[in-house]
Amino acid sequence: MKVFITGGNRGIGLEFAKQLTEKDWDIYVGCREPKKADKLKKIIPEDNIILLDVKLEDSIRAAVHVLKTKLERLDLIINNAGIIGNRAGLNKVEIDDHIETFLTNTIGPLFVTKYCLPLLGKDSTVVNISSLMGSIDDTSGGSYSYRISKAALNMVTKNLQEDLKGKGISVVSFHPGWVRTRMGTPVAPVSTKRSISGMLKVLETKKNIDGKFINFKGEELPW
Numbered sequence: 001m002k003v004f005i006t007g008g009n010r011g012i013g014l015e016f017a018k019q020l021t022e023k024d025w026d027i028y029v030g031c032r033e034p035k036k037a038d039k040l041k042k043i044i045p046e047d048n049i050i051l052l053d054v055k056l057e058d059s060i061r062a063a064v065h066v067l068k069t070k071l072e073r074l075d076l077i078i079n080n081a082g083i084i085g086n087r088a089g090l091n092k093v094e095i096d097d098h099i100e101t102f103l104t105n106t107i108g109p110l111f112v113t114k115y116c117l118p119l120l121g122k123d124s125t126v127v128n129i130s131s132l133m134g135s136i137d138d139t140s141g142g143s144y145s146y147r148i149s150k151a152a153l154n155m156v157t158k159n160l161q162e163d164l165k166g167k168g169i170s171v172v173s174f175h176p177g178w179v180r181t182r183m184g185t186p187v188a189p190v191s192t193k194r195s196i197s198g199m200l201k202v203l204e205t206k207k208n209i210d211g212k213f214i215n216f217k218g219e220e221l222p223w
C-alpha cells in the first residue's frame with residue numbers, strides 16, 4: 001500500500017509516516033525542506049522525500065511529477081500540511097495572513113488531489129486533515145484565517161467526494177484532536193501517537209467515512 005503525506009517532516013504528518021511504516025506501507029512525503037527532514041530520514045528512504053510547498057501550484061505539479069516516476073497508484077493521500085495563521089482577534093485580522101492560510105490549508109489540499117488524480121483509483125482514500133476549529137457549529141470566535149480555511153477545506157472534502165465517488169474514491173475530513181505538536185503546543189491533551197493510531201483505525205475499516213467530518217475517535221462532527 002502506498003501513501004503520499006504532505007508536510008510529514010514533523011508533528012502529525014511525521015507520526016503518520018512512523019505508524020504507517022510499522023504497518024509496512026510505502027511512504028512518500030512532500031515537504032518544504034527535504035534536506036532538513038532528519039527525523040523523517042530515519043524512517044523512510046531519502047528518495048521518498050520530495051520537495052513540496054503546497055502554497056505553490058508549480059511546486060505541487062513538480063512534486064507529483066516526481067511521484068509519478070516512482071509509483072503508478074496511491075492508496076492514500078494525507079493532506080496534512082497546514083498553518084495556524086494569525087490567532088489574534090478581529091482587530092488584528094490581516095489580508096496577507098488570510099491569503100497565506102487559505103492557500104496552505106484549503107487550496108493546497110485541493111490542488112494536491114487534482115494533480116494526484118491519475119494515481120488514484122477504486123478504493124483509494126483522500127484524507128484532509130481539518131480541525132474542529134473549522135466547524136461552523138462549534139466556533140468560539142477569533143483565529144479567523146484558520147477557522148475560515150478549515151471550514152472551506154471541509155467543503156473541499158464534500159465537493160471532492162461528490163466528484164470522485166463514481167471512481168470508488170473515498171474523501172474524508174479528520175479532526176485529529178488537540179494534539180501536542182508545534183501547532184498544538186505542549187499543553188494539548190492528545191499525543192500524536194494516540195491521534196494517529198485512532199485515525200488509522202478508522203481508515204482501516206473505512207466504515208461510513210465517505211464525505212464525512214470525523215474526529216480521531218471515529219465520531220462524526222457537525223460541519
Ligand SMILES: NC(=O)c1ccc[n+]([C@@H]2O[C@H](COP(=O)([O-])OP(=O)(O)OC[C@H]3O[C@@H](n4cnc5c(N)ncnc54)[C@H](OP(=O)(O)O)[C@@H]3O)[C@@H](O)[C@H]2O)c1
Binds near residue numbers: 185
Ligand atoms: N495540533 C493540533 O492540535 C491540530 C488540531 C487540529 C488540526 N490540526 C491540523 O493538523 C495538521 C498538522 O498540524 P501539526 O499539529 O502537525 O502542526 P505542525 O507541527 O506545525 O506541522 C505542520 C506541518 O505542515 C508543514 N507545512 C506548513 N506549510 C507548508 C507548506 N506551504 N508546504 C508544505 N508543508 C507545509 C510544516 O512544514 P515546515 O516544517 O516546512 O513548516 C509541518 O510539517 C495541520 O493541517 C493542522 O491544521 C492540528
